[in-house]
Amino acid sequence: MAEFTNIDLNNSETLVNTTSIHKVDSKETIAMPLRFKKTRNILISGTIAVGGIILGYDTGSISGMLNMPAYIRVLGDADRSVYPPTYFIPSWRSGLVVGAVSLGGLFGSFLFGKAADRFGRRLTLAGTTGLLCISTLSQGAGYMYWPVVFSARLCTGLAIGGISAVCPMYISETAASPSLQTLLISSFQLLLTIGILIGQGVAYGASNLPNWSIWQFMLPLLGVLLFAMPLCVVALLGIIPESTKYLVSNGKIAEAKKSIAQITGLSADDKYIAEQVDIAVNTHKATLGEGDASWKQIFDVSSKMRYRVILAIGVMMLQQLSGINYFFYYGTSLFKEICGGNASDGSAGLSPYATSMILGSVNIIGTICLLPLVCKFPRRIVLLTGTAVMLVAFIAFSTLGQFFLRNSTTLVINPAVGYTMIGLVCIFIVGFAGTWAPCAFVVISEMFPLHHLRSMAISLAVASNWFINSCITFMSPIATRYLGYAFGYVFSGFLVLAMFVVYFFVYETKGLLPGQIEEMFTSNEVTPRNSETWRKRKVFANESMRTEEKV
Template identity: 40%
Template structure:
């Protein structure tokens, strides 16, 4: 239970800290690296379990748990030297410390134009927040601009990341692929986690080049097609004896289903896995960001629990038709992305707040962000030419 509390706290604070510390042009890639480290940990965990699967005595569970203590100690030592969020320090009135933290984070001279401009935007945003007073929980329903809408976007985005069904493969991969006729279910789980980890690296390169909306939309489309095929093959073609779940399985169909499971993970790992955290870390103003992140992450872990708890019971009753439930959620996510998710690539957190206040529609947000970036680049050129 204590481990779960710690993981929940990190799920809220780490994406929030990253989004508040790094420059806007690197924010998406850096928050995506958080998801990459999660997938790398899953791969390492599966590799360790694969290595000790034949261990006698208590080594089969003591070795993985013991290695976990080592990584926890490394994390504890790293936190001791980690810079605090400059936005948090500024909001607490520690402007000089915020200036130093920002300079240290981006490794630039504290008196550079970039640092001065960033601090000016941060302080202006904080002053606007202070004029509105301290954020209360009731403000998630009544706050402006469009605070309730943003809260619901955060909750739905992280909920859909779970409801799209990725953990159906990750949590029950060993038993799932045993039923497909695989002789080495632990090895198959390693393949899935390896695909997940490798595709997340690919996603980090894509996220700063394609944009949030396009990646989330087309990622969901690939996931939908893969899951529909996977569920249909498992429901109507896998079992050779009159579709009897207790009968023999078709080896070619089983291998094809593993392929489409990997194709699904390709779509998930390059898009929804990292980008859900990126989107939610960006859409809230400073004064309510912690509450918004807490609600979004809480919904994620709630659905995570529901899927892990109810999946065995559901699959015992409807088998691979369970995939159609996840497919329906992925189909909903396509419409959700188009009508609800704003493009935020390259915009500062303060510019994103302004975009919501301006009433920009999600399908027009890419054009709005490009105009903001062009104006910012023009201002930078004017400042540079003036200094020259």
């Protein structure tokens, strides 16, 4: 039996409406069967969300590839002082190869974000996935020459940066309701963590191939094509519809109606579709009335816009400076020493590839189990709690690795210490997955609820995230070579800084209406530390108004 819901046509955030019309409380409402419409919407947006798997796959696979003998032999240098010669990848070169994707992502998020406004979300998504396919094949063809690999991975980063900008935007603009929008964007984050695990799993399987076979690294490299090529074809063939917002902003009203009809399964002549297109047109006209965003407006002091932009950039930088990608990009290298066994006594440790997969699984479980925390608890509490957990885990990890992992005389690894360090990394990842991973994006998106500067401000914040990511991926192998596990104390210092920034500068925005958030930032009476008390009063007032309306 179909489910039906009565929807107020005066509400611009309503879901799809169809079938019979009747009167409720003197307001015209339409009863709508939700089940099939939601399923269709979820399938379309879920297809777009496959981009999350693509984003995570490279992170999961490159860590394993860097430790494969076949990849080290073709990408590294030979040490001919011994016979037979041994091969190694210089730390600066591994940093460049891994960091190229993050560097490309920095520019790709800007470049393809603009392209999505000019050419549409669908064609831009097809272009980014197509570029990813070409760059991946280029890596495979030029694997013997590291400058070719670096250049190809730079193009891969451009594509991945574009996907990271276009997919969430595309999903939010094809979701039929705010509640469904939250679910679908959360699925993008979840698929990203699944992509990391898939990349780690493919690398683990390929590591069992003969060390002389190029397929030992070709399989993890080309595996991303299984997700990128179908998504590219689906976008090119128009199986997924274009964004209504883009079509309306370009005056394509008839096509906008067809797009909504494709998403909902309704007729293009349905009353609901005309209603939604009118809402989109009016919203677009209001945006045009505010004028084009400018750098001068971005750093305006009157509405605390400069404060908010700098804070958003700081939050996104600190998300990366927590050290999460230190484990995901170079985890296999770290665990190769921690649990690889002792050559002196012949003991066999846990496979570093298997250990990376354990961390990937913990990342998924932590995301699924702790994601509701972001919805239930205040943002500041979530961020501060997560930072405290990560800080304790990272300090303990670095201390054990630096002072207790190896016997000071024999240099033999203590297996108990090694497994304890793996456990601490798991705790760190759970702390990150349930707090900073989703909440950092929630916080910066809530800072700019009403501004036409929202897109530019958030783009700056995301670009800063990519920039710090590229710096960390380049510096980590070099710093680890000279500092060892003491490098973890550097990340611990940034976690202390993160607690300071959250406590003294981040405002509490959970449950507030857009206008109330603007009021909070522009008020001289509200500070970050008392914003939680102010927020509770406003949320209580909101709930009281809803209760009165129901009565």
